[in-house]
Amino acid sequence: DQQVKQNSPSLSVQEGRISILNCDYTNSMFDYFLWYKKYPAEGPTFLISISSIKDKNEDGRFTVFLNKSAKHLSLHIVPSQPGDSAVYFCAASERFTNFGNEKLTFGTGTRLTIIP
Amino acid sequence: NAGVTQTPKFRVLKTGQSMTLLCAQDMNHEYMYWYRQDPGMGLRLIHYSVGEGTTAKGEVPDGYNVSRLKKQNFLLGLESAAPSQTSVYFCASSYRPGFSTDTQYFGPGTRLTVL
Numbered sequence: 001d002q003q004v005k006q007n008s009p010s011l012s013v014q015e016g017r018i019s020i021l022n023c024d025y026t027n028s029m030f031d032y033f034l035w036y037k038k039y040p041a042e043g044p045t046f047l048i049s050i051s052s053i054k055d056k057n058e059d060g061r062f063t064v065f066l067n068k069s070a071k072h073l074s075l076h077i078v079p080s081q082p083g084d085s086a087v088y089f090c091a092a093s094e095r096f097t098n099f100g101n102e103k104l105t106f107g108t109g110t111r112l113t114i115i116p
Numbered sequence: 117n118a119g120v121t122q123t124p125k126f127r128v129l130k131t132g133q134s135m136t137l138l139c140a141q142d143m144n145h146e147y148m149y150w151y152r153q154d155p156g157m158g159l160r161l162i163h164y165s166v167g168e169g170t171t172a173k174g175e176v177p178d179g180y181n182v183s184r185l186k187k188q189n190f191l192l193g194l195e196s197a198a199p200s201q202t203s204v205y206f207c208a209s210s211y212r213p214g215f216s217t218d219t220q221y222f223g224p225g226t227r228l229t230v231l
Contacts, residue, residue, distance in 0.1 A: 004158075006158075009156075034219065036222075041224070041225070042224055042225070043120070043206050043208075043222030043223050043224050043225055044159070044206070044222045045222065046219040046220070046221070049219065089158060089159065091159075103149075103161055103164065103174065104159075104161070104220060106151075106158040106159040106160070107158050108156055108157060108158040109158060
């Protein structure tokens with residue numbers, strides 16, 4: 001049972017435009033959400049996170065939106081740059097509802113390609 | 117700081133052979149994790165450790181064993197490799213729970229092929 005879903009395996013966006021990556025989850029106990037970025041032959045690197053008490057978190061060109069009622073989060077990248085081409089993983093945890101539980105549940109990833 | 121390092125980077129095994137993957141971190145992190153990544157499956161947690169001398173099962177622990185004898189090292193063992201264990205293995209570490217800036221830091225991965 002896939003508790004974190006990324007239904008778009010790939011996405012292509014023109015340089016300078018907005019990239020929107022989506023993620024859905026089914027476990028209502030999840031209270032902390034993260035986005036990781038992965039380049040080929042490298043490990044994932046942390047990008048941005050959001051706790052369930054917020055509905056938006058912004059860091060430079062990256063903004064994550066959380067809609068708890070819909071169990072949906074999205075990552076917006078504005079403006080998109082060629083270096084943003086990578087695989088993006090959505091992840092979730094029960095960090096606060098289950099204190100000490102640092103286990104992450106990952107989605108299957110979305111490959112983002114920025115077209116120059 | 118080297119961060120999280122993994123040894124080896126690549127390995128090919130025959131069915132039934134054994135091997136150990138080594139993960140080392142120099143960030144004084146309490147928690148360490150082993151994941152596997154398969155096409156279309158995302159990253160799945162194999163085992164994890166919340167401190168030196170402790171280990172716990174993750175989502176897909178069967179066929180693997182782990183040890184955390186030293187805080188900075190987390191070993192993943194395959195006693196009798198099977199083709200289904202062909203995957204890319206990632207190690208990660210995190211400081212400790214309750215810290216708002218805490219996150220998991222990943223190593224570069226080990227690509228394992230079992231023939």
